Amino acid sequence: MPLQPDRVDYSPIIERPPIKWPNGARVALWIAPNVEHYEYEPEYDGQRDPWPRMPHPDILGYGIKDYGNRVGLWRMIDVMDHFNVRCTVSLNLSVFEHYPEIMAACEERNWDVLCHGISHCLINESVSCQSCQSFERF
Numbered sequence: 001m002p003l004q005p006d007r008v009d010y011s012p013i014i015e016r017p018p019i020k021w022p023n024g025a026r027v028a029l030w031i032a033p034n035v036e037h038y039e040y041e042p043e044y045d046g047q048r049d050p051w052p053r054m055p056h057p058d059i060l061g062y063g064i065k066d067y068g069n070r071v072g073l074w075r076m077i078d079v080m081d082h083f084n085v086r087c088t089v090s091l092n093l094s095v096f097e098h099y100p101e102i103m104a105a106c107e108e109r110n111w112d113v114l115c116h117g118i119s120h121c122l123i124n125e126s127v128s129c130q131s132c133q134s135f136e137r138f
Helices: 059-082 094-098 100-108 129-135
Strands: 088-091 112-115
Touching: 059 100, 094 100
Parallel strands: 088 112
Antiparallel strands: none
């Protein structure tokens, strides 16, 4: 089945001819920065402690992750803009709610969005439809 324009059609590796990339390139590069919202003091879900170091809050663990949303991603955006690189951003839905500037930057650049859940703290929980209603607008 053909895919959208500028996409490579599916073919199993055992049946496909060699892929010919534009300009005779030998390698294709996929850039997918991971952007997530991390809760500062998440509730323990009974299965997995999202900040295993004690005592809570885990300032070091949170700070490393929060740096990416405040500084690191924006530096990456500058480099990708400079080289005119479009990427697929991998994120959790909490980013839509907590970082509208990040989402606006992604939309402005026409980046694809690969969503992987609601929050890093809700991985093991079953989420009710009521919990997801605030994200329906996205």
